[in-house]
Amino acid sequence: MARPRSPLLSVDAIVTAALALVDETGDFSFPKVARRLGVSQSALYNHIANREHIVELMRGRVFATPAPVDCENLPWEEALRALVRTYRDCMVAHPRLVPLLITQTVQDLGVIGIYEDMAVVLERAGLARQAVVPAISAIDYLALGSALDLTGPEVVWAPPEGRFPALSRAIAGLGSVEERAEAAFAFGLDVLVAGVREQVLRTIH
Incomplete structure (x- = not known):
């Protein structure tokens, strides 16, 4: 039986999900980002160091x-x-x-x-x-x-x-x-x- 494909995860996808949450609610969290992307919270840490890292990446995205x-x-x-x-x-x-x-x-x-x-x-x-x-x-x-x-x-x-x-x-x-x-x-x-x-x-x- 073929193994199910894992959701593709990248820094860009994480930033997109976090920014969407901020636009909707004014804030974000690692658990909410993980749920939106359909991955475990621990998987995020392979790409993102911490909350401050995501905020700075969102800053860069907005002013890109x-x-x-x-x-x-x-x-x-x-x-x-x-x-x-x-x-x-x-x-x-x-x-x-x-x-x-x-x-x-x-x-x-x-x-x-x-x-x-x-x-x-x-x-x-x-x-x-x-x-x-x-x-x-x-x-x-x-x-x-x-x-x-x-x-x-x-x-x-x-x-x-x-x-x-x-x-x-x-x-x-x-x-x-x-x-x-x-x-x-x-x-x-x-x-x-x-x-x-x-x-x-x-x-x-």
């Missing part, structure tokens, strides 16, 4: 094909806008992955390359060296927060009728979650670029 940005030849403001938008757009399809990404050190070389591009553009803008990391952290706050916003409820604020009139006027007629997230991201990006420009001017003067 960013749109190219000409960081050396575009005006710095245009290059920075393109980089930040590209960075954020890589996460739009997997916003529930964000909480897992921010809990561990970035090691994926492709993602580190994106941060390198940011540093190059900020240096070229004339930002002081000690301000580059704070600027990159602010970019993270904007891009990661914007992606995470896509997991929010349709109604974020529910002030009682007749109270908090300024907020009530501001939220009247807000669009969908996607429209709200895009508007907030565009506003934040404008503020970020203006802030970098202001910091550069202070350095010059």
